[in-house]
Amino acid sequence: MSAGSRPLNRLAHESSPYLQQHADNPVDWYPWGEEALERARREDKPILVSIGYAACHWCHVMAHESFADPEIAAIQNEHFINIKVDREERPDLDAIYMAAAQALTGRGGWPLNVFCLPDGTPFYAGTYFPPDAKAARYRMPSWRQVLLSIAEAYRSRRAEVTASAHELLDHIKLLARPLPETAPLDEALLTTAAAQIGREFDHQYGGFGDAPKFPQPLILEFLLRAHLRGDVQALPMLHQTLEQMARGGMYDQVGGGFHRYSVDDRWLVPHFEKMLYDNALLAEIYHLAALVTGDPFLARIADETFAYLLRDLRHPDGAFFSSEDADSLPIAGAAHAEEGAFYVWTPDELRIALGDDATLVGAYYGVTRQGNFEGRSILHVPRPAAAVAAMLGVSVKRLEETVARARPLLRAFRERRPRPFRDEKIITAWNALAIRALAVASARVPEYLGFARQCVDFLLTNLRRADGRLLRSWKDGRPGPTAFLEDYALLCDALIDLHAASGETQYLAIAVELADALLDLFWDDQAGMFFDTGCDQPALVTRPRDLSDNATPSGSSAAAYALLRLYAITGRELYATRARHVLEQATPMLKRFPLGFGRMLCAADIAIGPTRELAIIGPSDHPQTQALVAVARAAYRPRLVIARAMPNDPMTLLSPLLSGRTMIDGRPTAYLCEQFACQLPVTTPEALQAQLG
Known part of the structure; x- marks a missing residue:
């Protein structure tokens, strides 16, 4: 039976595009819920929790190679209760099971495949596993081998598996506890953190650490604050990083906006997915850096990134979709999608799109016959315009005018290609990042304010229940799960900026409502900390809590940041008390691992003041x-x-x-x-x- 004629499984009824991508798998998938857990208990079967997201390249690869294979699916269906999870809808489940994978293997990523006892307690985890035919090449066990080995272990060594699971769960719970030590919350903390970040700086290409390289806009925001406190290294590090990223292939030179990360250390070859949260955070930091430096190039990149969001990720009623895929079909009617196919070019394609201008534009963007990515070229700016102009014997003005004229022509030509899949979920936290970015940047471009207002009106209309409880996500009129700490905190924070930009007091009033609800739902007096899930949400094997900032601010850091700002407006002492408690728990980690706590460092900057x-x-x-x-x-x-x-x-x-x-x-x-x-x-x-x- 072909994939196109298979009967659909339970995931066909889900609103998540990622889950729907697996609706025609022969795997007997369940969405996360009591039905799957009850069956696991009743049949005494282990659970496979497989987590990913719609724009994930390796998720697609594993789905095509293994989950669509009837023989492998039969093994999964015989031995396991199989649950598919969209990590963007359920960051709580992702946090628990990612912690398990990192504890067991020392690394994480997606797809995330976790084997659990019938109650959901994890005992084995990994990421991508190849099918039989590719296992030797990757020097890994095949997915078939993993499935059979886990099933045999569960059947013949149950006591050992159960003991291992409980030991792992104890370790995960321990990770959620604050460190027993403390450190002073003072300006020396910020100085130490900035110095340590500086030691990780790549002086050649900008950014921090080695490949793969992530943009880290939260750290860049902290560097702006460090600059204002007198750190003479902060602004040069920030400026070089922003300029190198925007000239590399990680930036979409034709359509604006940034891809997820660079697989190399010089920002050339990206992982091609485009995420709302990356582009909202990066648009804001480019705008802020333009304010500080006066550099029109940074302002241009900010505006091109906003243009991408407003053109390609915007719902007709004003909110923003989640992401665009890394993969797309190379030509209409092709059988298989390829990573980056929508974005790469050949000299012949440039010639068709631009005519005689192709020579100048190709030289400027580094397009060659041999290419820099699987025989084609990712557009980037490897040399300054003056060097390219001198090489070609033209003026810099002519070159720059030709390139500027070419961009819309290249975008129009590219639109004739099959577009990457777009995940049209609306996620509260990520939209809040876009609202804040638009509100902040409206100081320079007033038109952005209207878009920010439309977005927040959409959220308050469609992602807030009649009882006031926020929702995590929404898709085509279907509500997702109730919201998490990061959703409340980031929307509260965005409303503070939207109030400042618009003067509408209703936005300030709603920010206060969200802050009060945040304290009621997510603060635990006994533990003395925020949890990422609300006290009204169904209990999991442990209640997740993460202080560290990753691609987006953690719920705890976003809450501390928003509460401190709201305290400065309202004078409500409880806001400051809770925020300072979070920061005091985090200070030892801020000193040791500052690269993992960008937004928390910004919150510390507010707490230390003066405000x-x-x-x-x-x-x-x-x-x-x-x-x-x-x-x-x-x-x-x-x-x-x-x-x-x-x-x-x-x-x-x-x-x-x-x-x-x-x-x-x-x-x-x-x-x-x-x-x-x-x-x-x-x-x-x-x-x-x-x-x-």
Whole structure:
């Protein structure tokens, strides 16, 4: 029976595009839920939990090689209860089982394949396994061998397997506990962290560490803060990294936006998937770096990245989709997708698209007959424009004008190719990152503010239940699971920036609601820490909690960051107390492993201070209000929070910073404060600029 005519399994009824990609597998897949767990208990079978996501290249490879193979599927169906999980919908399950894989093998990744007792306790884990035919080449056991070995161990050595599982679970639970030691939360902590980050810096290509190289926008944000505190190395490291990334193949030179990471150390060959969270975070850091340096190139990359988000990842009603795949068909009607096929070029394709301009453009973007990726070329900028112009005997102006003219032509030509698959899930946390980025960058490009408002309105309409509980995800009108700590914290944080940019007090009020719900759902008094899952969510084998920042901020660091900013506006001591408690638990790790705690370091920067609060009282659409706001937002001031209102707005009761404030002589007025002690109010942008410094 062909794959196209197979009966569909249970995953056909799921909203997740990743799960639907496995709906025609001969594997008897279940989504995570009580039905699968109850069957495992009833039949006393081990569980296989297989975790991935729609844009994952190696997930597709393993699905094609093994999960679509009827003989291998028969082994899975006979010996295991098989559960498929979309890691983007269920980061809680991914966190638990990734911790198991890392404890057992020392590494992780996706696809993540974990074998568990019938109650979900893991006892063996790995990532990609080749089918029989490729096992020798990879020097790994084949997936068939793994399945049969695990089934035999479970059948004949049950006591040993069970003891191993419980020992592993104890280890995972231990990882969630804070370290017993503490370290002072002071400026020396930030200095030490910045120095250690500097020791990992690649002085040739920018970035940190060796290949594969990830963009690490959270660390870059911390370097901006370190620069403001006087670190003379921070800004050069930041600037070189941003410039090298944007000139490499990891940046989409034609369509804007960044791929997931570079497989080499010079940002040339990317892993071609494009993620919403990467592009939201990177668009913001390029914008902020442009503010600090005045470099128009960085501003251009920020705007091209925003353009990518708004053009290719935006839902018609304003929210943003999750990702685009690494793989696509090389030509229409081709049988198999290839990694990067949508993005790579040959000299002949350039000639067809550009005519006589192809010679200049090809030289600028490093396109050659031999190529740099499987016989074709990833566009990148290997040499400065002046060097290319000199080599070709043309002026720099002519070269740059030709390249600028070519970009839209190349994009139009590329659109005739089969596009990569797009995962159209709407994820609250990732959309919150986009909202914040758009709101922050609206200081330079005012049109971004409308897009941020449309996005948050979508979330509050479609991903918030009638009882106020946030949802993690949404797809085509179908709600996903309830939201996690990172969803609440990142949306709360985004609303603070959206309030500052728009002046709408409703956004500040909702931020306070989310902060209060965050404390109720995720803070545990007995443990003295946040957990990533809410107290109202079904219990798992352990309650996950991760302090470290990875591609996105951890729930704990995002919560600490948002609560500290909201404390500066509202004066609610509990917000500061909880945030400082998180930071004090994390300080030993911030000193030892700063590269894993970018957003947590930014939160520490706020906690150490000094912070300043700016209240602006006046109609949002009044030109003088807008002039005061523009002065406050024209420079990078990461420890300044902005609150806005009209006089006598009931929402001013939320904040002692706003309460009782009036317009002086009927004119929009600014009150600049530190720890709620304010300077004299001012009514002109010049006077406010003088106070801000």
